[in-house]
Amino acid sequence: MKKIVILGGGFGGLYTALRLIDLHWSQQPQITIIDKNDRFVFSPLLYELITEEMQSWEIAPHYSDLLANTPIQYIQDTVTDINLTNKEVILTNSRVSYDRLVVALGGITPDDMVKGAKEYAIPFRSLENAYRLKEKLRTLENSDKEFIRVAVVGGGYSGVELGLKIADRLGKRGKIRIIDRGNDILTNSPEFNRKTSKNALLDRKIWLDLETNIVEIEENQISIEYKNKIDTIPVDIVLWTVGTKPVKIINKLPLPQDSQGKIKINPYLQVENHPEISSIGDLVECKDQDGKILPNTAQVAFQQSDYCAWNIWASIEDKPLLPFQYQPLGEMLALGKDNATLSGLGISLNGDLAYLARRLVYLYRLPTFEHQLAVAFNWITNPIASFIKN
Numbered sequence: 091m092k093k094i095v096i097l098g099g100g101f102g103g104l105y106t107a108l109r110l111i112d113l114h115w116s117q118q119p120q121i122t123i124i125d126k127n128d129r130f131v132f133s134p135l136l137y138e139l140i141t142e143e144m145q146s147w148e149i150a151p152h153y154s155d156l157l158a159n160t161p162i163q164y165i166q167d168t169v170t171d172i173n174l175t176n177k178e179v180i181l182t183n184s185r186v187s188y189d190r191l192v193v194a195l196g197g198i199t200p201d202d203m204v205k206g207a208k209e210y211a212i213p214f215r216s217l218e219n220a221y222r223l224k225e226k227l228r229t230l231e232n233s234d235k236e237f238i239r240v241a242v243v244g245g246g247y248s249g250v251e252l253g254l255k256i257a258d259r260l261g262k263r264g265k266i267r268i269i270d271r272g273n274d275i276l277t278n279s280p281e282f283n284r285k286t287s288k289n290a291l292l293d294r295k296i297w298l299d300l301e302t303n304i305v306e307i308e309e310n311q312i313s314i315e316y317k318n319k320i321d322t323i324p325v326d327i328v329l330w331t332v333g334t335k336p337v338k339i340i341n342k343l344p345l346p347q348d349s350q351g352k353i354k355i356n357p358y359l360q361v362e363n364h365p366e367i368s369s370i371g372d373l374v375e376c377k378d379q380d381g382k383i384l385p386n387t388a389q390v391a392f393q394q395s396d397y398c399a400w401n402i403w404a405s406i407e408d409k410p411l412l413p414f415q416y417q418p419l420g421e422m423l424a425l426g427k428d429n430a431t432l433s434g435l436g437i438s439l440n441g442d443l444a445y446l447a448r449r450l451v452y453l454y455r456l457p458t459f460e461h462q463l464a465v466a467f468n469w470i471t472n473p474i475a476s477f478i479k480n
């Protein structure tokens with residue numbers, strides 16, 4: 091029996107495994123997912139935890155529940171190395187051998203760019219980050235402070251979505267600013283989404299500090315530089331949403347990497363010179379059919395998982411491989427508790443309809459039919475509040 095081992099049960103890894111079991115095999119392989127955490131995180135909905143619009147079990151189901159009715163094995167452990175000669179993955183507590191390997195360990199938020207970021211700023215990437223932020227907000231809300239000052243570093247999707255959700259949670263007590271070194275926010279977004287997002291920020295009186303660098307972060311203050319002048323301003327919470335770099339372990343793995351430390355792959359999503367290993371998601375540099383570098387998104391990882399599964403199947407069943415073809419489907423952003431914006435496939439929408447469409451698209455994207463059903467049932471019994479409200 092062939093052994094397919096998948097490192098990382100995120101958007102790349104989990105969906106590859108789920109796709110693999112749908113394919114028609116002459117002899118069923120053994121499929122194993124290895125992840126250091128016990129839960130998959132559907133990160134595009136992580137913001138909903140801050141406003142308590144959704145619950146942890148909906149956004150971050152346990153692998154043991156998700157995979158219970160599938161033949162996929164799940165091992166909770168940390169990957170520490172790969173032995174290419176013996177075709178073995180080395181984990182903290184054991185070793186696992188493979189015939190085909192998928193490396194999909196994702197990315198981290200770099201915290202070494204500014205003094206104090208690691209100690210005092212909260213990244214927003216994992217369930218633990220979301221819990222830490224919620225706890226901090228709760229403590230501040232229960233204090234006698236008149237205002238709660240939040241600085242969100244990074245004016246990309248995460249910074250904007252997070253800033254707006256926090257603004258809606260805190261209401262008039264919130265004093266929120268988004269700080270970015272660029273001259274605009276959402277620089278990679280379609281004009282419609284950028285404009286709608288800016289209006290939403292304006293409505294909530296969220297301050298934008300553009301062309302501004304962070305100099306230092308301390309426990310209750312942040313130093314920022316604008317036009318060569320440094321200001322130190324008091325803050326209660328600093329959120330750190332400054333992009334993605336591959337997980338640290340990648341530097342140690344004996345796989346070919348580019349200057350940014352991303353794993354080099356061919357159009358079939360196989361690691362250069364290692365056709366038995368595929369790699370997808372945030373830790374590879376992947377190009378579309380026109381040679382354009384694709385962003386680190388769930389949409390890319392999700393589409394890669396389809397090709398990755400197919401090509402593993404084809405390599406075992408002796409069928410032709412398919413080169414990865416990316417289909418841009420547009421982008422969606424949550425703009426607080428009752429609003430969203432979306433642009434794609436010739437459609438631009440905002441307000442209630444965009445809010446509902448975003449929820450439904452993500453419901454459809456949740457892993458496994460059983461989980462989709464459980465979440466849908468919960469939404470029916472606790473209707474999507476703001477939509478019904480209007």
Ligand SMILES: Cc1cc2nc3c(=O)[nH]c(=O)nc-3n(C[C@H](O)[C@H](O)[C@H](O)COP(=O)(O)OP(=O)(O)OC[C@H]3O[C@@H](n4cnc5c(N)ncnc54)[C@H](O)[C@@H]3O)c2cc1C
Nearest residue numbers: 098100101102126134168169195196371372386387388389
């Ligand atoms: C808050 C937030 C919102 C986002 N919103 C959107 C959005 O709206 N649309 C969109 O398209 N994209 C969005 N993204 C980006 C998207 O989540 C990522 O691009 C996507 O998750 C990448 O998939 P991946 O499989 O490479 O990594 P991940 O999904 O991060 O999965 C990696 C997995 O590897 C595991 N792992 C890491 N290291 C080890 C180790 N050493 N041993 C064992 N396991 C390990 C991790 O636990 C994790 O489960 C968002 C990201 C964040 C953080």
